[in-house]
Structures are given as structure tokens and as C-alpha cells.
Amino acid sequence: MPELPEVQTVVDHIKNDLINEELIEINPIWPKVLDNFNSKDIFNKKSLKIKDVSRRAKFIIIHFKAQIIAIHLRMTGKLYFLNGPSIPKHARALFQMKSGKVLVFDDVRKFGRLYLYDNFKNINSRHGPEPLDNSFTSNELIKILHSKKRNIKALLLDQSVLSGLGNIYVDESLWTSGIHPNSISNMIPDTKVVILYNSIRSILKNAISSKGTTIIDFSVNGQSGKYSGELKVFGKEGKVCPKCDGQILKFRVAGRGTHICNKCQCKYIKA
DNA sequence: AGGCGTTCCTGGGGGC
């Protein structure tokens, strides 16, 4: 399930091969993949030159002069250049470049979508800060957590609160900081939130330098991310905690499969 | 406000 590090890895991987390409057509093999536009809407006998490729939250952003295409991979989406004549089985959209290159949006489960916007207003209005931005400080995380009384796991998964985290990195971050996922956000002491802040940032940075985690679905051109070897609790139910002699348990929190150590994660539910 | 259920989807895994 692509989260911030996986999306960043895809961007880093395809960016240089996309900049200065001219997009001449989008072929929506599975039409619902285009969420808020039709292919013919944006190509009025003209090509669109790609100015930049970047990431915002879990979106891959393709920048044109006056528009952006935002791509969300959701659970099983992949984005890669077509290599050979055959169309992959789960290709949902093809981006045809003037040079002949073809970028494939591939998505087994059909949750991923492409969006067309004039600017970042729509995305920014629905998303919280970027956890790796220099402007995002531990004080800001304290302010966010202490202004709400919410289940901490549900809060960290909420993209309107903080961008980019998903199920894997939330479980890893909470384990690293010794916070139980059923803690209430405003009950977690400042010192612990600072530890959480540092955990989130170091885990995301390490995962990006490992080119992400591969859990079943994520890959870049068939290559696996290496962060799967760094996971401490996610998918480790029944194993011994790497930090203490506790056991890794799995249960549901906020509707998601959740992994914790039964000993070293403190549940903050009252002051 | 915030928790919870539902929807979208398909491949894979468990049970028998």
C-alpha cells in the first residue's frame, strides 16, 4: 500500500524521464480511472509539456504550464514506463508521449484515480502538513494532537490532519515511540509527542532511502523496496518484540489491522 | 466532534 515513502520513490524514479516530455493523449483503458475530467477535455489539438513531477501527500503530481494531473495510487496502483509492445493485464490508463514513450498507470484493485486541477487549492484544502517539511516542527505536532481528543492511530491516518502516513508507517512510528495506538491524542505528554515526531520523520526518511517497503503490491519496475527488512511490528504478529521480551499482537484499531508490542507501548487515556 | 459503517474492487487465502 503506497504511502509517502513509496510515492516519493515513484516520483524520484520517473521524474527525469518525464520532464520536458510532451503528453499528447491519455487512454483511459478503464474509464472510471479519470475522476474529474475526460481525456479529450485537456487535449485540444495541442500537446502538454511536462514542467515538473513532484509529490504532495500521497499524490504524484505531474505539472503542466497551467494545470496539474494528480495521481493517487491508493492500494495497488503503480506508475511505470511501458517496456515492450504488450499492454499489462491491469493497465487502467496509458499516457502517450510525443516521443513515443508510454507511461502506464497499472492498478489491480481499481481504487487509484487521476485528477485534473488548475492548481493545488483542492488538494491543499483537504490535506494537513507534510511531515518532512522543514516548516513542520514538533511544536506543531503537539498543537495538532492536543487540540483534538481522538484515537491517535485514527488521527495519524487522517490525511486532513497530517499528510502521507498510512497503516504501515503509523504502526511502526507508534511502536518506535512506545505509544499504544488506542491512546487519546490530547493525553499524550509533550515529551512523548516529541519522540513521536522524531520517530515519524526518521522512519519516513529511512524508508525513502530504502526505496520504500514492499508488502505484496508495491514495486518500481518490478524491483522491491528494501524497507520491508526494517519493519519492526507490521506483519510480525506472534514474533518477539525487538526492543523488549514482549510479544507482537495484531488487532483492529480504527478499522485497520494494527500491530503492537503488548509490553512496551503505553496507553495514554487519562492525564 | 468524532466514531463507525459502507462503498469502491480484485486476487489470494482459508475452510471444507
Added chain:
DNA sequence: TGCCCCCAGGAACGCC
């Protein structure tokens, strides 16, 4: 072996 059922989950939405 084969078949059926159910489950995984990011995000939007509606309901309580």
C-alpha cells in the same frame, strides 16, 4: 483438488 466465501485497505460519505 476445487470451490466458495471472505478479507485486505485509502479515502469519501452518510449517519448517529
